[in-house]
Amino acid sequence: MDLLLQYCINGLMLGMMYALVAVGFTLFFGVLDVIVFSHGDTVMIGSFAGLATYWWLHAFYPALALGWVALLVLMAAAVTVAFLGVIVADTMIVPLRKGPALNTLLATMMLGTVLRESIRLFFPDGSNPQTFPALLPGWSWSSGNLTLRFDNLVLFCGGVLIIFLIHMIINRTRLGMAIRAVAQDEEAARIMGVNYRFVVLATFALGSVVAAFAGVMNGLYYSEINFGVGLLLGAIGFSSAVIGGLGNIYGAILGGFIFALLQTLGAVAVPFASAYKDVFAFGAVIVLMAWRPTGLIAELSSQRV
Amino acid sequence: MNRVAVFFSGLPGCILPALLLLAWSSFFLTAEDQISVFLSLISLAACVIVAVRMRWGNVLRDSIAAHERLWDACLIAIMLALLVLFREDHYSLFLLGTIMAYATAVMGLNVQLGYAGVLNFSCASFFGVGGYTAAMLMAGTGLPPLLTLPLGGAIAALTGCVLLLPVLRTSGHYAALVTMAFALLFRVFLDVSEWFGGPQGIPVAPLTIAGLDFSRGISWGDTEFSFYLKYDLLLLLVLCLAYSLTRRLERSWIGLALDAVRSDEVASACFGINIQRWKITAFTLGNFLSGLAGALYAMMLAYISPANFTFADSLLFLSILLLGGIGNIQGVLVATVLVVIIPEKFQVIQEYRYLIYSALVLLMIVFRPVGLLPRKPRVYTGNPA
Numbered sequence: 308m309d310l311l312l313q314y315c316i317n318g319l320m321l322g323m324m325y326a327l328v329a330v331g332f333t334l335f336f337g338v339l340d341v342i343v344f345s346h347g348d349t350v351m352i353g354s355f356a357g358l359a360t361y362w363w364l365h366a367f368y369p370a371l372a373l374g375w376v377a378l379l380v381l382m383a384a385a386v387t388v389a390f391l392g393v394i395v396a397d398t399m400i401v402p403l404r405k406g407p408a409l410n411t412l413l414a415t416m417m418l419g420t421v422l423r424e425s426i427r428l429f430f431p432d433g434s435n436p437q438t439f440p441a442l443l444p445g446w447s448w449s450s451g452n453l454t455l456r457f458d459n460l461v462l463f464c465g466g467v468l469i470i471f472l473i474h475m476i477i478n479r480t481r482l483g484m485a486i487r488a489v490a491q492d493e494e495a496a497r498i499m500g501v502n503y504r505f506v507v508l509a510t511f512a513l514g515s516v517v518a519a520f521a522g523v524m525n526g527l528y529y530s531e532i533n534f535g536v537g538l539l540l541g542a543i544g545f546s547s548a549v550i551g552g553l554g555n556i557y558g559a560i561l562g563g564f565i566f567a568l569l570q571t572l573g574a575v576a577v578p579f580a581s582a583y584k585d586v587f588a589f590g591a592v593i594v595l596m597a598w599r600p601t602g603l604i605a606e607l608s609s610q611r612v
Numbered sequence: 613m614n615r616v617a618v619f620f621s622g623l624p625g626c627i628l629p630a631l632l633l634l635a636w637s638s639f640f641l642t643a644e645d646q647i648s649v650f651l652s653l654i655s656l657a658a659c660v661i662v663a664v665r666m667r668w669g670n671v672l673r674d675s676i677a678a679h680e681r682l683w684d685a686c687l688i689a690i691m692l693a694l695l696v697l698f699r700e701d702h703y704s705l706f707l708l709g710t711i712m713a714y715a716t717a718v719m720g721l722n723v724q725l726g727y728a729g730v731l732n733f734s735c736a737s738f739f740g741v742g743g744y745t746a747a748m749l750m751a752g753t754g755l756p757p758l759l760t761l762p763l764g765g766a767i768a769a770l771t772g773c774v775l776l777l778p779v780l781r782t783s784g785h786y787a788a789l790v791t792m793a794f795a796l797l798f799r800v801f802l803d804v805s806e807w808f809g810g811p812q813g814i815p816v817a818p819l820t821i822a823g824l825d826f827s828r829g830i831s832w833g834d835t836e837f838s839f840y841l842k843y844d845l846l847l848l849l850v851l852c853l854a855y856s857l858t859r860r861l862e863r864s865w866i867g868l869a870l871d872a873v874r875s876d877e878v879a880s881a882c883f884g885i886n887i888q889r890w891k892i893t894a895f896t897l898g899n900f901l902s903g904l905a906g907a908l909y910a911m912m913l914a915y916i917s918p919a920n921f922t923f924a925d926s927l928l929f930l931s932i933l934l935l936g937g938i939g940n941i942q943g944v945l946v947a948t949v950l951v952v953i954i955p956e957k958f959q960v961i962q963e964y965r966y967l968i969y970s971a972l973v974l975l976m977i978v979f980r981p982v983g984l985l986p987r988k989p990r991v992y993t994g995n996p997a
Binding site: 412546549594 | 797930931966
C-alpha cells in the first residue's frame with residue numbers, strides 16, 4: 308500500500324513536469340500551427356541557466372538566504388529562456404511557417420541539437436551531469452516505505468499555481484483574448500486590430516517561462532541535470548500535447564499526467580526491468596493514437612473540400 | 613534560356629560536373645590534414661553558394677532530367693572509378709559503402725514521404741530491424757546468407773504493419789508523433805532487451821555467396837584489394853536496383869496515384885483512388901527498402917549496436933531527403949554523399965561536428981527549403997520544354 312502511494316506521488320511529480328512542458332507545445336501550436344520540437348531543450352537550457360545563476364550568487368553573495376536564492380534562480384532562468392524563445396520565434400519560426408510543416412519540425416529538431424551541443428561544449432564541464440543544489444529545505448516525513456518530501460510538495464504546489472496563472476492569463480486578460488483570437492483565425496484577428504507579431508512573441512515568452520519553471524523543477528527534483536535530457540523531454544512533451552489534442556491547454560495538462568501514469572504503470576507492471584517503462588509508455592501512445600487519431604480532446608475542425 | 617542553361621543541357625554539361633564531382637570526392641576522401649579538408653570544404657561551400665545564387669540547381673536538375681541515362685551511367689562510372697582508386701583504403705571504401713546503404717534507405721523513405729506523403733520519423737528503426745534480422749538469422753539459423761537480405765527487408769516491412777493502423781488514421785503532426793514514438797520505443801527496447809545483446813550490441817556474421825567469403829580481401833597480382841570492395845560492389849548493385857525500381861515506380865500509373873494521394877486526399881478519393889491501399893503500399897515498400905539496406909549495412913559493419921539506429925539517425929535520413937529535394941532521387945544521391953562524408957571528415961574538429969552539421973542543415977532549411985535539386989512537376993504535354 309505504502310509502495311503504491313509512493314508510486315502515485317512520484318507519478319504526480321513527473322506528470323506535473325510533463326504537463327508544464329506540454330503546455331508550451333500546445334500554446335505554440337495554437338498561435339502558429341507549428342510544433343517547436345526544441346522546446347524540450349529549452350527546458351534543459353532553463354535548468355542550466357538556473358544553475359549558472361546559483362553559481363554566480365554563491366560566489367558573490369554567499370550570505371544570501373536560501374529563499375531569495377531560489378527566487379532569483381527561478382527568475383533568471385525564466386528571463387533567459389523567455390529571451391531565447393522570443394529570438395527563436397522571431398528569427399526562425401515565423402519566417403518558416405509559410406513552408407511545409409515538415410520543414411519547421413525538422414528545423415526545430417536541428418535547433419534542439421544545436422542547443423544541446425552548445426551546452427555540452429560551452430558550459431563548463433557540460434558533457435557530464437551537473438549537481439543541482441537543493442534550494443528548498445530538505446524536510447521529509449516518512450512512515451514505512453512512504454516518504455513525503457517537503458520540497459516535492461512545494462514544487463507540486465508551484466506547478467499547480469503556474470497552471471492556474473496560465474488559465475487566468477488565457478481566459479481573463481486582454482492578452483489571453485488576443486492569443487485565443489489568433490489561435491482561432493489569424494487573419495480575422497489582424498483585421499480586428501490585434502498586434503499579431505506581439506501576440507506571437509508574447510505567447511513564446513509565456514510558453515518559455517513555463518518551460519523554465521519545468522527546467523528548475525526538473526533540477527530540484529532529480530538534484531542533477533544533464534545536457535541530453537532535452538530530446539526525451541521534448542518527445543514526452545510532444546506526446547503529451549498530442550494525446551490531449553493539440554491546441555488545447557487542458558488537454559496538454561491531462562496528457563502530461565496520462566504519460567506519467569503510463570510510465571508508472573509500466574514500472575509497476577514490469578518491476579524486473581524498469582527500463583521497459585518507456586517502451587510501454589510509447590507503445591501505449593501509439594495505441595492511443597490509433598484509437599483517437601486527433602487526441603483525447605479532439606480539435607474542433609472539419610475538412611474543407 | 614541563358615548561356616548556363618544551354619551549357620548544362622549539352623553533353624559536356626553532363627560530363628563536366630560529373631568529372632568535377634569525381635575529382636572533388638577523391639580529393640576529399642584522401643584529405644588527411646586540416647588544411648586540405650578545409651580547402652575542399654570551402655571550395656564546396658563556394659560552389660553551393662554560387663549554384664544557389666545563380667539558380668543553377670534547377671538548371672542542373674533539368675539537365676539531369678533531359679539526359680537521364682547518360683547521368684546514371686556517369687554516376688555509376690564515378691562510383692566504380694572511386695572504388696578502383698581506393699581499392700586498398702579500408703576507411704574510404706567503408707565510407708562509400710555507407711553512402712550507398714544510406715542512399716538505398718533514403719530511397720525507401722522517398723517512396724513514403726516524397727511520393728505518397730506518409731510521414732516517417734522512424735526510418736532508421738526499420739533500417740535497424742533489417743540489420744538485427746540479418747544478425748539474428750545468420751547466428752541462429754542455417755539459412756543461406758544471401759536469403760537474409762530480402763528477409764531483412766521483409767521483416768522490416770512486417771514490423772511496419774504494426775504501425776499501419778495509427779499511421780493510416782492520423783495525419784500531419786499526429787502522424788509524425790506515431791512514428792517518432794516508434795523510433796524512441798525501438799531504441800529503448802534494443803537497449804534493455806537481453807536477447808538482442810543490450811546496449812553492447814551483437815556481432816553479424818559476414819556474408820558468403822557461393823563459397824565467396826565477404827570478410828576476406830582479394831589479392832590479384834601485386835595489389836591487395838580491401839574486403840570492403842566486395843560489399844561496395846554488392847551495395848552498388850542493390851542501390852542501382854532500388855534506384856531503377858523507384859524511378860520506374862514514379863513514372864508508372866502507381867506513381868501518379870501516389871502523387872495524387874499526397875497532393876490532395878479528398879480529391880483523389882473523389883476520382884476513385886483508394887487512399888488507404890496506396891498509403892499501405894508506399895509505407896510497406898519503403899520499409900522493405902530501408903530494411904534491405906540495413907541488413908547489408910549490418911553485414912558490412914560486422915557489429916551492430918542500438919546506438920547505430922537512434923532517433924537522431926532517423927533525423928539524418930530525413931534531412932538527407934530534405935536537402936536533396938523531397939521526391940527527387942537524384943538529389944538524394946548528391947545529398948547522401950554530402951551528409952555522410954562531411955561529418956566524417958569533420959573528425960579534425962571532432963568536438964564541434966554535430967554542432968556545425970545541425971547548424972548547416974538549419975541554415976539550409978531557412979534559406980533554401982526546397983532542397984538542392986527540387987523535384988520537377990510532371991510534364992503532360994508530349995514534348996517537355
